[in-house]
Amino acid sequence: MRIAGRIASVIAAITLVFVAIVGTAGFLDIKNPFRTRSIDRSQPALLKSIQDISQFHAAVGNFEVVLDYEQDVDWVPSFIAGERSLFVAAGTVNAYVDFSGLTAGDLRLSEDGKSVEIRLPAAELDEPNLDQDRTYLFSQDRGVVNRVGDALSTDDQQELYQLAEQKLVSAAEESVLTQQAEKNTRAMLVGLFDSLEIQVTFAEGALKE
Structure with missing residues (x-):
């Protein structure tokens, strides 16, 4: 029980720190270190064929x-x-x-x-x-x-x-x-x-x- 309580306390502390950092970044208008990024790893489109039309x-x-x-x-x-x-x-x-x-x-x-x-x-x-x-x-x-x-x-x-x-x-x-x-x-x-x-x-x- 003590170990579980300590783990819960650590998680709660980390969460509070994370929220504080995010809130401070927004308040001070500085770059948020935990911001979400979108990463596009798609391959470039390949030309398979060209068809003549009339x-x-x-x-x-x-x-x-x-x-x-x-x-x-x-x-x-x-x-x-x-x-x-x-x-x-x-x-x-x-x-x-x-x-x-x-x-x-x-x-x-x-x-x-x-x-x-x-x-x-x-x-x-x-x-x-x-x-x-x-x-x-x-x-x-x-x-x-x-x-x-x-x-x-x-x-x-x-x-x-x-x-x-x-x-x-x-x-x-x-x-x-x-x-x-x-x-x-x-x-x-x-x-x-x-x-x-x-x-x-x-x-x-x-x-x-």
Whole structure:
């Protein structure tokens, strides 16, 4: 008992000294010797490959969605088992035109070189890009069983992220994003050929995949 008491006294004394040093450093505005430091020992990023692209990214849509997602258990009250999440997701979807499928027949230059007819492929949508700074779990209500399970495992929000990406894609498909991309692509080509003093016309009907 005496040994245990002495150890407790030593620990208490060390703690008091530590608190006193930290408090004195803050009061006197001097450097705290016990300050917390962040050390980054990560290896530098390595370039694995470079991929050539033939896409003109012509428009970007900014989207935001609030998911109200519930996992319900049949015949069990929600306060016992189940989960309901409010998840705020924001991100962008790019619309692009891929020129890689163009052939000689899709770009016809007149004999005098003063006009050209182009048949463009239809615009496509790229994968959504979630903005991590604006995407977050706003609130979450869990039943007792779920809370116990969370205490034994790491919380995984992957399903919410995947659902948010699907919502962004659906919103982009229902928007005028691809039409705007095609309009912007035509404007870019008109400006490009105008600088060469070549008049541009566009053939009706997009290229087939």
